[in-house]
Amino acid sequence: MEFMTELLSYMANHWDHLLELTLDHLLMVVYGILMALAVGVPLGVICAKNERFAPVILSTANIIQIIPSLALLSILMLYFGLGFTTVVFGLFLYSLLPIIRNTYVGLKEVDPHLLEAGKGMGMTPLQLLTKVQIPLSLPFLMAGFRVAAVIAIGVATIAPYIGGDGLGREIVAGINGRSEIEIYAGAIPAALLAILADFLLGMLEKRLKRLTA
Amino acid sequence: MIRLEGVQKVYEDGFKALKNINIEFKRGEISVLIGPSGCGKTTTMKLLNRLIEHTEGKVLIDGKDISTIDPIDLRRSIGYVIQHIGLFPHMSIKENVAAVPKLLKWDTERIEKRVTELLNMVGLDPDTYKDRRPSELSGGQQQRVGVIRALAAEPSIILMDEPFSALDPISREQLQDELVRLQKEIQKTIIFVTHDMDEAIKIADQIILMKDGEVVQQGTPVQILQNPANEFVEEFIGKERLQKYRSMPTVEEFMEKRSAIVSPDMPLPKAMKQMEEHHLDTMIVVDGYRQVKGQLSIFQMFNNNDANKLVVDVMKPVKYRVQTGTPLEDALTLMSQHDVHALPVIDKKLGCLGLITKNRMIEGMARIYSMPRKEGA
Numbered sequence: 001m002e003f004m005t006e007l008l009s010y011m012a013n014h015w016d017h018l019l020e021l022t023l024d025h026l027l028m029v030v031y032g033i034l035m036a037l038a039v040g041v042p043l044g045v046i047c048a049k050n051e052r053f054a055p056v057i058l059s060t061a062n063i064i065q066i067i068p069s070l071a072l073l074s075i076l077m078l079y080f081g082l083g084f085t086t087v088v089f090g091l092f093l094y095s096l097l098p099i100i101r102n103t104y105v106g107l108k109e110v111d112p113h114l115l116e117a118g119k120g121m122g123m124t125p126l127q128l129l130t131k132v133q134i135p136l137s138l139p140f141l142m143a144g145f146r147v148a149a150v151i152a153i154g155v156a157t158i159a160p161y162i163g164g165d166g167l168g169r170e171i172v173a174g175i176n177g178r179s180e181i182e183i184y185a186g187a188i189p190a191a192l193l194a195i196l197a198d199f200l201l202g203m204l205e206k207r208l209k210r211l212t213a
Numbered sequence: 214m215i216r217l218e219g220v221q222k223v224y225e226d227g228f229k230a231l232k233n234i235n236i237e238f239k240r241g242e243i244s245v246l247i248g249p250s251g252c253g254k255t256t257t258m259k260l261l262n263r264l265i266e267h268t269e270g271k272v273l274i275d276g277k278d279i280s281t282i283d284p285i286d287l288r289r290s291i292g293y294v295i296q297h298i299g300l301f302p303h304m305s306i307k308e309n310v311a312a313v314p315k316l317l318k319w320d321t322e323r324i325e326k327r328v329t330e331l332l333n334m335v336g337l338d339p340d341t342y343k344d345r346r347p348s349e350l351s352g353g354q355q356q357r358v359g360v361i362r363a364l365a366a367e368p369s370i371i372l373m374d375e376p377f378s379a380l381d382p383i384s385r386e387q388l389q390d391e392l393v394r395l396q397k398e399i400q401k402t403i404i405f406v407t408h409d410m411d412e413a414i415k416i417a418d419q420i421i422l423m424k425d426g427e428v429v430q431q432g433t434p435v436q437i438l439q440n441p442a443n444e445f446v447e448e449f450i451g452k453e454r455l456q457k458y459r460s461m462p463t464v465e466e467f468m469e470k471r472s473a474i475v476s477p478d479m480p481l482p483k484a485m486k487q488m489e490e491h492h493l494d495t496m497i498v499v500d501g502y503r504q505v506k507g508q509l510s511i512f513q514m515f516n517n518n519d520a521n522k523l524v525v526d527v528m529k530p531v532k533y534r535v536q537t538g539t540p541l542e543d544a545l546t547l548m549s550q551h552d553v554h555a556l557p558v559i560d561k562k563l564g565c566l567g568l569i570t571k572n573r574m575i576e577g578m579a580r581i582y583s584m585p586r587k588e589g590a
Contacts, residue, residue: 117299120264120372121313121362122289135303212303213348 003180010181018170022189025166028084028159029152032091036148040096041141044103045129054104061097069094069155073162082163087156094155095148102144106137139209146201153194157186167193214240214275215261215370215402221269222256222426230256231267232426238419240369241400243392245413248423249449254406257423258372261404262291274370289316292363292371292401296378298355300347306332306358307343313366331361334398335391353384360392364399373405377412389415410450414438422446439540464544465537467577468558468567474499477506477525484524485514495555495570498528503564505531505557534559537566541577544569 011018043061047054064072073090080086110133118132134141157168170186173179215238222231231253238244246254259265260272263284272279279287300309310331311324319327332339335357347355356376363371377385393416396403407413413420414434422430422437430442438455441447447455472491475484477498488496494511507528517527534557535544544556548571555570 111297111299113295113297113299114301116264117293117295117301120262120288120293120295122285122287122316124285127316132301136301 007181007184011185014185018167018185018189021165021167021170021186022193025153025156025159025168025190025193028087028091028156028164028166029149031088032152032156033095033145033148035088035092036095036099037145039092040099040144041103043096044100044141045107047100047104048107048133058097058101058104061100064093065097070158070161073155073158077162084164086162087159087164087166090162091152091155095152098144098147098151099141100144102140102147103137106140106144107133109140110136136212139205139212142201142205142208146198146205149197149201150194153190153197157190214238215404216273217257217260217270218273219270220257220260220267220272222253222260222265223268230426231260234270234426234428236421236428236431238402238404240402242418243396243403243405243416244419244421245405245407245417246421246423247407247410247413247449248429250408251425252423253426254408254421254423255374256426258374258404258406261370261372262288262293264288289313289366290368290370292366292368294356294359294363294371294373294376296375298347298352298359298379300355300358300362302347305344305346306337306350309347309358310362310365312362317366319366327365331364334395335361351384352380353387356380356384356388357391360388360395364401368401370402370404373403375406375408378407378409385412392416410454414454422449424449462541462577463537464535464539464541464556464558464569465566467541467573468569469493469573470567473497473568473570474565475509475524476500477523477528479524480520481514481517481522481524481527482520484509488514493570495568497531497555497557497565497568498524499565505534505559505565507531508555508557510554531557535569536561541574545574545578548574 043057047057067075069090072093073086076086076090076093080089114132114136115128118128123131156164156166157171159166160168160172167186167190171183171190172186174182174184174186217234217236220231220234221229223229234253234257236257246257248254256265260267261274261279263279266280274282300306301312304312307328310328314324314327328343329339332342337354337357342350342354347358350358356379359376360373363373377388380388389412392403396416405413405416417434420430420432420434420437421428424445430437430446432440437446438450441450441455469491472487473493473496475487475496475498477500484496488494488511496509498506498509500506506525508531509524509528513527513529533547533551533553535547537558537560539558548554548556555568558566558569560566
């Protein structure tokens with residue numbers, strides 16, 4: 001109980017610092033995922049449109065996913081140096097697989113009869129993609145986005161080891177200073193962030209599902 | 214008008230889906246492609262909007278070879294209704310109906326007007342339904358929308374691929390009726406694929422029956438039902454249906470038998486008495502070997518009213534005769550062509566069985582046409 005009050009008072013006293021770290025944390029995640037969307041969605045589309053590429057693209061993304069996060073970030077650091085960019089690039093790589101895979105699966109899951117209807121009424125392949133396939137695969141894409149976001153929020157906590165910021169900084173500071181309170185003050189917001197992202201994106205996903213059912 | 218000339222479809226693996234198809238779909242008619250699965254009916258239909266490309270021959274729409282038309286433009290000018298309804302679930306009813314006009318870049322006002330008009334046409338209140346999603350409609354309502362979506366951009370040709378097969382029997386009947394009613398208004402060239410013979414009989418102006426990539430028989434429903442080309446057609450139509458529709462009787466069902474037959478050596482007064490008794494105006498003269506010798510009409514008898522004469526003295530030769538199994542319709546045609554009132558009916562051994570007269574024919578026809586039949590058939 002005493003510990004709880006101590007923790008709360010610590011957080012209350014350092015709220016501006018913690019908020020800043022949270023925002024840093026979010027910023028890295030958002031950049032990473034936006035980049036992953038920008039690259040992953042087209043790759044997913046390529047996989048769906050051309051089955052030959054699907055195994056190559058998906059297994060490459062899979063291999064990246066398998067590399068332990070600390071290892072991946074460290075290797076990236078060797079090439080990109082310390083700092084924000086390296087972290088963002090790492091998060092981008094980690095978010096790729098769920099986004100590519102779900103884009104691919106989502107496009108594949110679209111009822112073939114709807115594609116036939118669209119093609120038969122004279123839609124061009126691009127119109128078919130933008131008016132039918134992508135809108136209908138949005139719930140899947142959203143699910144991929146959600147998984148990517150949760151993973152990225154988690155991975156971002158090790159950012160300080162390669163010169164990044166975010167809530168990990170508080171945790172690392174706690175480890176170095178053997179301060180239980182500091183560790184919790186970093187870990188709890190990070191966990192909450194992940195839960196919140198999961199919840200909000202989950203709601204959005206459900207909504208999209210209703211719209212496309 | 215759409216014409217297929219020597220069309221073949223051979224797939225890369227060598228499978229011949231269509232073998233030398235030559236057919237015509239007439240403007241403003243419902244042509245039904247029917248046959249067992251794998252017969253090529255859907256393939257034939259999909260050639261028309263180039264969802265499938267033929268490998269040999271020509272497909273002409275109003276004389277123009279469709280392989281010279283851009284497939285996208287071609288498809289936008291042809292309505293298409295698919296079996297699985299295929300309404301886009303993420304779009305409202307209005308957006309679904311407006312899909313092709315939007316592709317054609319109609320202005321919003323024109324689209325709005327057209328959607329309202331079309332929804333009214335199939336009895337869906339625009340204010341109630343236009344903003345709903347397909348999932349909020351019943352299957353029958355959804356396919357109504359599917360049909361008007363195909364009509365939206367005012368194409369003159371509409372392809373329908375088993376459009377009502379996924380519906381429950383009641384909705385299916387309703388939509389068939391509606392299609393027949395609608396067609397009277399819109400007069401489109403409709404190519405309709407089905408495997409349901411009852412559906413084909415109900416809606417078709419022309420039925421094209423296919424098997425193994427070939428056309429087996431082509432004609433109006435009545436023609437096909439009355440004269441199935443071969444055993445396969447009979448089997449496909451089904452015995453029960455054939456009996457029902459084959460009820461167009463043949464001559465022997467209505468012929469006068471013994472009552473109209475006299476022997477050549479019968480005295481005239483006796484023959485006249487027999488004529489009176491059976492209310493006939495013509496009789497057939499048959500010898501002991503069942504050979505037709507001549508005919509005797511009431512006029513000949515009045516002109517030769519001589520009690521001493523025999524039938525053989527006044528009878529006239531018979532020019533025309535019909536075989537057993539001849540439909541009444543054909544006998545009637547023969548009669549009016551040659552201006553005769555009666556025809557002897559002979560069996561395959563050329564023996565005379567009786568006489569079919571115009572009066573009996575009229576009775577027969579009356580029976581047929583008092584039966585409930587498809588309108589316009």
